[in-house]
Amino acid sequence: MKVSIHQPDYIPWLGLFYKMHLSDVFIHLDNAQYSNEAAHNYNKIKTAQGMLRLKFPVEQHLGNLINEVRPKDELKWKEKHLRTIEMNYARAPYFKDFFPKFKEAMMAPYGDVASLNISLNMMIADLFGIKVKTCRSSEFKTDSVREQRVIDLTKAVGGTEYISGNGARAYQDEDHFTQQGLKLTYLDYKPIEYPQLWKEFLPCMSAIDYIFNCGYDFEAVVKQVAELNGNR
Numbered sequence: 001m002k003v004s005i006h007q008p009d010y011i012p013w014l015g016l017f018y019k020m021h022l023s024d025v026f027i028h029l030d031n032a033q034y035s036n037e038a039a040h041n042y043n044k045i046k047t048a049q050g051m052l053r054l055k056f057p058v059e060q061h062l063g064n065l066i067n068e069v070r071p072k073d074e075l076k077w078k079e080k081h082l083r084t085i086e087m088n089y090a091r092a093p094y095f096k097d098f099f100p101k102f103k104e105a106m107m108a109p110y111g112d113v114a115s116l117n118i119s120l121n122m123m124i125a126d127l128f129g130i131k132v133k134t135c136r137s138s139e140f141k142t143d144s145v146r147e148q149r150v151i152d153l154t155k156a157v158g159g160t161e162y163i164s165g166n167g168a169r170a171y172q173d174e175d176h177f178t179q180q181g182l183k184l185t186y187l188d189y190k191p192i193e194y195p196q197l198w199k200e201f202l203p204c205m206s207a208i209d210y211i212f213n214c215g216y217d218f219e220a221v222v223k224q225v226a227e228l229n230g231n232r
Contacts, residue, residue: 001025002185003159005137005150007032008066008117009039010056011124011206014221015189019165020125020132021222022187025157030067030114031138034058040066040113043206047088048198051205054081058113067114067138078106085208092197092212101127102208124207128218147172151180161185190228192221 004023006016008030020026034040042055057072071077082103089095105123110116114136122134135157142152147168154162161183164172169186177184191203194214214220 001157001159002161002163003027003154003157004163005029005153006165007038007040008114008121009043010041010113010117011043011054011120011208012039013043013204014192014207014210015187015204016121017125017128017130017207017218018189018221018225019163019187020130021128021218022163023132025133025135025159027153027157028114028118028134028136030118030136031065034060034064034066034069034113036060040069040117041071044204045085045088046196046198046202046205046209050198051202052084052088054084054206056081067112067136069113071110071113071116073109082106089197089208089212094212094215097215098127098208098211124211127211127216129216130218147176151177151182154182155180163187188229189225192224192228194220194224 001024002022003025004019005027006019006029008028009016041058042053044051044053056077057075059070059072086099101123105120108119110119125132137153140153140156142149142156144152150162159182162177163185164187166186172184174184193201193203194210196202196209196213
């Protein structure tokens with residue numbers, strides 16, 4: 001059984017959903033430490049002027065976990081993000097279909113950043129037709145960190161294979177997984193190119209950029225990644 005794990009990011013890129021697609025179980029690492037450097041409260045969309053980072057304000061204290069950080073909804077950031085998205089994607093082919101769904105999910109109340117991001121991301125995964133069992137890391141009792149933590153979580157859900165992001169190559173040792181009965185596989189996702197508004201193509205935008213322009217056909221994403229990897 002294939003397992004992947006990722007911290008809950010705000011409207012992330014297609015690569016995150018590709019990881020979900022490859023998995024039988026996807027674990028939201030909601031009790032990782034919150035980082036201002038990570039994409040927990042921001043992501044990128046494309047505008048007529050180029051890339052724009054959408055970032056929302058949070059109430060955070062040093063050492064907080066992602067599921068302990070509160071989005072500051074009283075500052076009306078949701079309304080601002082929705083106006084910005086509408087202004088830049090109103091002419092996109094799938095705007096009228098996707099925007100009301102996105103707005104409804106966005107405007108629901110969430111007590112913490114993890115819950116907000118997980119809700120939005122699972123709404124997107126459902127629209128993509130990605131069938132994957134999900135859970136939160138906070139549901140499990142584990143005190144381990146980094147490599148051992150993903151091993152423990154993978155085993156906790158009955159996994160036999162862990163699908164890892166490539167950034168973890170720097171600190172993971174395949175032998176440590178093999179010794180505990182797990183296969184370690186690194187994600188083969190490569191950023192795809194697709195029709196966009198506004199001049200030249202910009203890669204690695206939020207997945208909502210793909211949806212507004214191309215709809216919910218995730219098989220087209222999978223097919224293009226396979227072609228980029230030489231698997232036609």
